[in-house]
Amino acid sequence: MKFEQLGNIKLYNADCMEVMKTFKDKQFDLAIVDPPYGLGDRLAHAGNGANAQSKFSNEFHFKGWDNEIPSPEYFNELFRVSKNQIIWGGNYFIEHLSNSRCIIAWDKMVFIQSMSRVEFAWTSFDLLPQLIQINNTDKNRIHLTQKPVQLYKWLLQNYAKEGDTILDTHFGSLSIGIACHDMKFDLTAIELDKDYYEMAKKRLINHQKQLTLF
Numbered sequence: 001m002k003f004e005q006l007g008n009i010k011l012y013n014a015d016c017m018e019v020m021k022t023f024k025d026k027q028f029d030l031a032i033v034d035p036p037y038g039l040g041d042r043l044a045h046a047g048n049g050a051n052a053q054s055k056f057s058n059e060f061h062f063k064g065w066d067n068e069i070p071s072p073e074y075f076n077e078l079f080r081v082s083k084n085q086i087i088w089g090g091n092y093f094i095e096h097l098s099n100s101r102c103i104i105a106w107d108k109m110v111f112i113q114s115m116s117r118v119e120f121a122w123t124s125f126d127l128l129p130q131l132i133q134i135n136n137t138d139k140n141r142i143h144l145t146q147k148p149v150q151l152y153k154w155l156l157q158n159y160a161k162e163g164d165t166i167l168d169t170h171f172g173s174l175s176i177g178i179a180c181h182d183m184k185f186d187l188t189a190i191e192l193d194k195d196y197y198e199m200a201k202k203r204l205i206n207h208q209k210q211l212t213l214f
Helices: 016-020 041-051 072-081 149-159 175-183 194-212
Strands: 002-006 009-013 028-033 082-088 104-107 118-123 130-133 165-168 186-191
Touching: 002 194, 009 175, 009 194, 016 072, 028 072, 028 149, 072 082, 082 149, 130 149, 149 175, 165 175, 175 186, 175 194, 186 194
Parallel strands: 009 186, 028 082, 028 165, 104 130, 165 186
Antiparallel strands: 002 009, 082 118, 104 118
16 A cells, blocks of 8 residues: 655555545545446447547556446445545446435537447435536546546535545546645545556646646
8 A cells, every 4th residue: 555645635556445444434525436337348449539539558548447346345435434425427336326316417528439428427415416518628648537627626616615525536547636736625535556546646746836836
């Protein structure tokens, strides 16, 4: 297990199940997570279409991390350590989630072959469903399923309040880290893959350095 802290962002390069075991009940106000959807080969093939519109290396297209959805134990731990949750891909985990009317539909406003234009998130909030349109055409990608920083900022603006502590169990490209840094939320973020961890950490550090120049 590797742990580093960059300002208000705590990073773990470790198995999220092992890390969550160290957290107290309801330690975090809000978990915003993007776990594997279990798409397997379909995601790998989608990477070919995404690569035509991005600059990230073939080496990091697909490394088998999306072959299976998280275990029931993962969801049990997630609900134990957080007061509220936003779970991307909730439509793939229906058997592990309760009924919720507050579903978020993200329109990516771009078509990439074999990838959905609209992505859904399950939430624990008793609010009306939301449709958000945020462009997903960032060409400087480091992760196949990278989400825009602006999407995470929208989530924080609408579902978090000042002083909330945030958890992400599968941080991938760390877009959530940039959003939390800019909006001054304390974030604890976990990533198992060492390569993604190092690339995402570098992305966050570069962003923090750029802000100090102005």
